[in-house]
Amino acid sequence: MKNFSGNVLFLDRSDINTDEIIPAKYLTENSKEALKPYLLEDLVLKGFDPRKDISGKHVVVTRGNFGCGSSREHAPWAFEVNDINMVIGEGFARIFKQNMFNCGMMAVELSPDTIDHIFKTCGGKATTIETDFGSQCMIIRADGFEEKIVFSISGFDKALVEKGGWVEYADLNY
């Protein structure tokens, strides 16, 4: 199972699309590793610089409809090769969310209120998230602040994470 804990990268906008996560011009690469330098290259967000702000981060916290647009699995892969295996948001585009779990990664949905609370209390501060996959909870810590947040993923998504992805699961079952 992959690592779902570590420093948080805040992306404070809804509807971040997969073209912003990894521009189409890099889809000619035939290896996942080659995508590493280009993650979030086209994301224009106040105070965000992809060249400085991605390194050392392992969890993304964002708003709604994350990963909309193109079906490119290059988007989760670009996160994966940058050691980011979990995105937390209000909601996700269907294909992006499925792609995350298909790769054994996690797209975790929390209520808009909880997400807003996280942004308000931790946004702009050095923040870490410690995830306990088994009990489906996480502890978020920032500058003296600490809070336990319970999350829920479906039985299918849980099985995909545990098996390492959909290819492994399907090969075993179909």
Place this chain on the structure above:
Amino acid sequence: MGKTTAEKIFDAHTVDRPFGDITVIRLDAVFCHEITTPIAINDLVKRGKDRVFDPDKIKVVIDHVTPAKDSKTAMQGKILRDWARRNHIKDFFDIGRNGVCHALFPEKGFARPGYTIIMGDSHTCTHGAFGAFAAGVGTTDLEVGILKGVCAFHYPKSIKININGRLKKGVYAKDVILSIIGKMGVNGATNKVIEFTGNVVDDMAMEERMTLCNMAVEAGATCGICYPDMTTVSYLWEFIKGDYLSTEAALEDYQQFRADPDALYDNIIGLDVSSLEPQMTYGFKPDQVKPVSEMAGLPVDQVYIGSCTNGRLEDLRIAARVLKGNRISDSVRAIVSPATPKIYNEALQEGIIGIFMDAGFCVTNPTCGACLGMSNGVLADGEVCASTTNRNFNGRMGKGGMVHLMSPATAAASAITGFITNSALFEKIGG
């Protein structure tokens, strides 16, 4: 309780219900192109599973960058070509026979009512125009589809959009779908199937229905669906005439995939389009939609007519009616990419290509290239494109470029003037 079209299709294809509403369905077709398939192929080879579930159900095309523009895109084509050969996939469309996947595959009769189809391409929802369940997926789903012929989805929930009234002259399927996305938002149909019904849809040709369904994903939908009717049967007849005694018999069979009147929907939306004006986008999201009249006069640098949304013959005819006898402005460059060789050839026979060339358009081969900024019409930083494609994301057609989505008529009119223009100015009466 009755069923929606998607529920009927799922119930006829269910292989497993492993968790809750997760439904593993059997696939009738797996479509592949050179951008999202090669990594799946490489992974299958690495796993020692270089095989396909059924070579006749896998349809393959090189369409995103064609001809190859560099060594990397040439390699993507080669991986796909070599794989298709060694796995005996006969429906492989290489350069000269290739076209934009969502225009080419319907033209070949590969999308049928009641089918389940996946592809590593978000605009796979286009094929729902035939009364199929067709969904874009990532490379891992595609890989499992290729190997096992199955895919997992949540059991489908549907939204029905009843489109009624009479479209005004100069208003097209593209304007309808843009206005719908503008109302629903880019997240308005996430995890849902949209059924498009009503007299406007009934009157639409398959090409227009494909334009409608193509952009369902821009509202987040898994698939757009139109009910199969005689228009569907007539379009497919050359491919199905061996299976049915008559078109009526085919229609009767396909009727089984129409939703029941008492089917349960998450939402039913009624829309009268009689007063709808031509629409276009103004921002970096497909739901940022305004009437063309409110954007008129905005200068554009490039006009692009093509793509899986609006690169079909009827789209080119509409643009040609606007362009005939006119030349494009000196301040713009204009590109048209007929979506398939058949469309290109028919446009040539009808004199449409001549009209485009006389107007000053560059006519390119069928390809997706410009739409996603990969080739054949990439924008420079700060440039504006009037485009018949489906996505206006920041950087979509080239870093720093701005894309405005619109109908072929509006794009053609804007090419003539060099700024956003309502096509009513140029559309010939009764043309």
